[in-house]
Amino acid sequence: xxxxTMNSSRRAFFLRGGAAxxxxxxxxxxxxxxxxxxxxxxxxxxxxxxxxxxEAQDRTAIRQLHLDFAALIEQQDYERxxxxxxxxxxxxxxxxxxxGRSAIQQLxxxxxxxxxxxxxxxxxxxxxxxxxxxxxxxxxxxxRATFHVDAQLSTxxxxxxxxxxxxRLQGQVADRRWQAGRLEGQYVKRGGEWKxxxxxxxxA
Amino acid sequence: MSARNYRPLQMHRIAYxxxxxxxxxxxxxxxxxxxxxxxxxxxxxxxxxxxxxxxxGGPTLEYNFRSARELELSEKGxxxxxxxxxxxxxxxxxxxxxxxxxxxxxYTLVVDQQSGLATVFEVYFSGxxxxxxxxxxxxxxxxxxxxxxxxxxxxxxxxxxxxxGSGAVPTARHTYTNRLEGKGIxxxxxxxxxxxxxxxxxxxxxxIELTRFGGEMTIAAPSDYIMVNDHQxxxxxxxxxxxxxxxxxxxxxxxxxxxxxxxxxxxxDELEYYLYSGKGELTGQIATFxxxxxNSLTREGPRRVYRPIETFDVMTDEQVEDxxxxxxVTFGDGMHTGAASMGGYKGxxxxxxxxxxxTVRMDNGPAIEYDFADAKHLKxxxxxxxxxxxxxxxxxxxxxxxxxxxxxxxxxxPRSCALVAVDMKNGLATLVKGTTGTPFRNNxxxxxYYFGVFHTEGGPTPPTYIRHGWTDEMxxxxxxxxxxxxxxxxxxxxxxxxxxxxxxxxxxxxxxxGLQWSSPGWYSKVRDGVYIMSWVEEACNGTLGVILFxxxxxxxxxxxxxxxxxxxxxxxxxxxxxxxxxxxIKKYLGVxx
Numbered sequence: 139x140x141x142x143t144m145n146s147s148r149r150a151f152f153l154r155g156g157a158a159x160x161x162x163x164x165x166x167x168x169x170x171x172x173x174x175x176x177x178x179x180x181x182x183x184x185x186x187x188x189x190x191x192x193e194a195q196d197r198t199a200i201r202q203l204h205l206d207f208a209a210l211i212e213q214q215d216y217e218r219x220x221x222x223x224x225x226x227x228x229x230x231x232x233x234x235x236x237x238g239r240s241a242i243q244q245l246x247x248x249x250x251x252x253x254x255x256x257x258x259x260x261x262x263x264x265x266x267x268x269x270x271x272x273x274x275x276x277x278x279x280x281x282r283a284t285f286h287v288d289a290q291l292s293t294x295x296x297x298x299x300x301x302x303x304x305x306r307l308q309g310q311v312a313d314r315r316w317q318a319g320r321l322e323g324q325y326v327k328r329g330g331e332w333k334x335x336x337x338x339x340x341x342a
Numbered sequence: 343m344s345a346r347n348y349r350p351l352q353m354h355r356i357a358y359x360x361x362x363x364x365x366x367x368x369x370x371x372x373x374x375x376x377x378x379x380x381x382x383x384x385x386x387x388x389x390x391x392x393x394x395x396x397x398x399g400g401p402t403l404e405y406n407f408r409s410a411r412e413l414e415l416s417e418k419g420x421x422x423x424x425x426x427x428x429x430x431x432x433x434x435x436x437x438x439x440x441x442x443x444x445x446x447x448x449y450t451l452v453v454d455q456q457s458g459l460a461t462v463f464e465v466y467f468s469g470x471x472x473x474x475x476x477x478x479x480x481x482x483x484x485x486x487x488x489x490x491x492x493x494x495x496x497x498x499x500x501x502x503x504x505x506x507g508s509g510a511v512p513t514a515r516h517t518y519t520n521r522l523e524g525k526g527i528x529x530x531x532x533x534x535x536x537x538x539x540x541x542x543x544x545x546x547x548x549x550i551e552l553t554r555f556g557g558e559m560t561i562a563a564p565s566d567y568i569m570v571n572d573h574q575x576x577x578x579x580x581x582x583x584x585x586x587x588x589x590x591x592x593x594x595x596x597x598x599x600x601x602x603x604x605x606x607x608x609x610x611d612e613l614e615y616y617l618y619s620g621k622g623e624l625t626g627q628i629a630t631f632x633x634x635x636x637n638s639l640t641r642e643g644p645r646r647v648y649r650p651i652e653t654f655d656v657m658t659d660e661q662v663e664d665x666x667x668x669x670x671v672t673f674g675d676g677m678h679t680g681a682a683s684m685g686g687y688k689g690x691x692x693x694x695x696x697x698x699x700x701t702v703r704m705d706n707g708p709a710i711e712y713d714f715a716d717a718k719h720l721k722x723x724x725x726x727x728x729x730x731x732x733x734x735x736x737x738x739x740x741x742x743x744x745x746x747x748x749x750x751x752x753x754x755x756p757r758s759c760a761l762v763a764v765d766m767k768n769g770l771a772t773l774v775k776g777t778t779g780t781p782f783r784n785n786x787x788x789x790x791y792y793f794g795v796f797h798t799e800g801g802p803t804p805p806t807y808i809r810h811g812w813t814d815e816m817x818x819x820x821x822x823x824x825x826x827x828x829x830x831x832x833x834x835x836x837x838x839x840x841x842x843x844x845x846x847x848x849x850x851x852x853x854x855x856g857l858q859w860s861s862p863g864w865y866s867k868v869r870d871g872v873y874i875m876s877w878v879e880e881a882c883n884g885t886l887g888v889i890l891f892x893x894x895x896x897x898x899x900x901x902x903x904x905x906x907x908x909x910x911x912x913x914x915x916x917x918x919x920x921x922x923x924x925x926x927i928k929k930y931l932g933v934x935x
Contacts (some may be wrong), residue, residue, distance in 0.1 A: 247482070251482060293828065295832055297683040297684075297832060298683075298908075299683050299684055299832075299885070300650070300879055300882055300883050300885065301684070301825070301832055301834045301846065301848060302832055303883075304848040304856075304857045304859070305832065305833075305849075307646060307648065308646060308848060308849075308850050308856045308857060309850075309851055310830070310848065310850065310851055310856075311851075312828045312831055312832065313828035313829050314830075314851070
């Protein structure tokens, strides 16, 4: 017998690591138009605080969007991953491209779930050595970010023999390896919610 | 010898009844009084009350064991039901099994009287179809069945928990484990059944019931492995794709004993519900391939079951005839290298016989003349024929001066291929003729073996009496096969389980053994440590695989012959092997003396 323990998954580790992501993030905000009327120092201070709070909330929301995407890809919850994209969002993961949310969903369903893609991204983890180079820029309802990651690239088994069929049933692949790279993202805020406008993976 | 009366068919050839729920209920009526047992039942719990609490939303079971045969059960505080039961004891563990009268469900418990821990198997019938549809919808895949309901198949939910007592609630639990993985045990049960069990994966097991047809075939079944402590384990299997019967037992490795229960409906749709005890002999322990520290304590999601019989594409005569005559492809027909799939490590093509002629002459079989035009094309004819036929071929050298080549025979229905081993050192040849069709399915294949000699200019003088021949030297061995480069590439493990059968295992991503299946197999010896092994994936996808395995090289050369909805194919196999271990089982197998 053994003590009942909580299994700590790599995803949990990733998410915990994600909390530290902000340390390396540079956030810049476009100068908002200064109000014409004269404001008291207290009002100025309040306005600054509100703006800083909004910036912080936006940064957190975008980081969470990135983490959600990574987690959903690892969980193979592709339907929800596609919902993270804007209606006209773009996706390019190691050459598997789609334009528009419904096309992204189709790509995930047909090429990822059915394992017909030449290469599948099956997990991400933070690239610790390049984390300090992560960038997040927010400007008036839009944002750009670079997240340095290691992507787990899986090459599906394409064969039709019995062994391959059984292996696929178990999530087995022909090849699985980690590659250092970065996710280049563009984000838009729609109805108070951040969505991915574009996401492209680039190998280092 | 067991007195059980089996149908005269191998298990994978029986068309099991798709029983209605009403038929299952009718068959289960006798289960209300509890399981039978040849060995005396345990009265360890008679007169006791137990409240079993389980984790994760599982049942709370309040038992009043009125005697050694009757109990009252209240589930989650509900009205008590009277049930017949039976119990057996292994040291501190008590195995209890009962059904709930008027229902198709019941419980098998393993209660640890020492630690207060309990594992509950909630077992039930008529649950498969709905569960599989739901699981398939959740995973966005097709259900693994096409027809019927499979009401006869026992389903189980496993709950870990404890017996509520006066002290603190224990924090420990029995757990899933890989600690039995790789082990094999011979069991002799109190009901005269003798069985070889092999726990080769953490999801499956295979067994050979020696008291059924002399142990010709091994059968694979999805299984559960639970660790009580370092020497006591709970093992269960459900014979999915067959009768659907559940076998559940405590295995005690200290004295190699078992206490178990078997619950299900036989191939004759009769209730089989009994407790058994058994004494075992360890047959071996092979390697496992998880990283150290991976003890498989957790299992996520629904159990995976491989259902090849249900998902097999059965074709008509006309469909098969069309495929073998009009859609036959040999070694990719030059369109690709054929190195994909199971041929990722195939050797160089051999050109030794290019421009030469060769005649193989089989004892009690065909004599075939060959004229090798180039490295990929030959002409062949049966000796005595005037007409040469052209065919594409590939030839490999799996051992020094030992050649193995293959080609399709005449374009007729059924269609055959010739797989020929030519042993230049010994003047011997073996021909395995693969042919489409079996009495059971048109798109299966079957092999016919011929042993004989060959003649070629400059070749050895053929012997008169010596031949390649059948062997049991491979029996008991387990060998991994890596068919492609990559991490992990296409990889499996063969277990050569008996002289007429084998089983294969597909690894999970963490290296543990996963899904498993089995088929008939044939073994012949060519030289010391060099064998021809063949198999047919009967009731699976019908493929004939024939490999010439060199144990010194831990490499093979071989061929696959397959017919299906996308055509007939003859392709190359070439893989790298690792020895995983050997079970000492020959003494249990073969012809009785």
